[in-house]
Amino acid sequence: ERNQKYFRAYFDNISKTFNERSKEFAKAFFEYLFPQSDNVDELLVEVRKLIQSTPEDQTWLVKLLREKEDLLVRKTKVFDLVRRNPHSVSYTHLTLPTIYSVQISVVAVSLKKK
Numbered sequence: 001e002r003n004q005k006y007f008r009a010y011f012d013n014i015s016k017t018f019n020e021r022s023k024e025f026a027k028a029f030f031e032y033l034f035p036q037s038d039n040v041d042e043l044l045v046e047v048r049k050l051i052q053s054t055p056e057d058q059t060w061l062v063k064l065l066r067e068k069e070d071l072l073v074r075k076t077k078v079f080d081l082v083r084r085n086p087h088s089v090s091y092t093h094l095t096l097p098t099i100y101s102v103q104i105s106v107v108a109v110s111l112k113k114k
Contacts, residue, residue, distance in 0.1 A: 003035075003037075006035065007035045007037070007046075010033060010034070010035055011035075011046045011049075011050065014029070014030060014050065014061070015050065015053070015054060015058070015061065017029050017030075018030075018058055018060065018061040019058070023060060026060070026061070027060070027064065030061070030064050031064075034068065040072055040075050040076050040079060041076065043072055044069065044072045044073065044076065047065055047068050047069050047072060048069060050065050051065045051066065051069065
């Protein structure tokens with residue numbers, strides 16, 4: 001329930017943030033505070049609502065929203081693939097120190113020779 005309040009507050013205030021704050025602040029707000037959830041479909045619905053309701057003069061926000069929409073669509077496809085393949089595995093490997101979160105998904109596929 002507490003996460004849902006944050007979720008709502010983020011989506012209710014992102015457009016206002018882009019209107020009232022600097023471009024740098026708004027971009028950081030968008031990227032670093034974007035809600036994290038396994039419910040990708042819910043995030044996708046909210047992002048698409050924002051795209052529809054964002055004025056075209058807020059090109060920077062529209063660009064970020066479209067990029068996030070693309071990422072969420074790709075994430076949905078990966079989740080669907082993993083759900084259909086019961087032998088999938090996850091593997092994360094970082095080779096360099098980083099302050100950024102990195103997500104890498106690997107899906108095992110068996111190939112049968114006929």
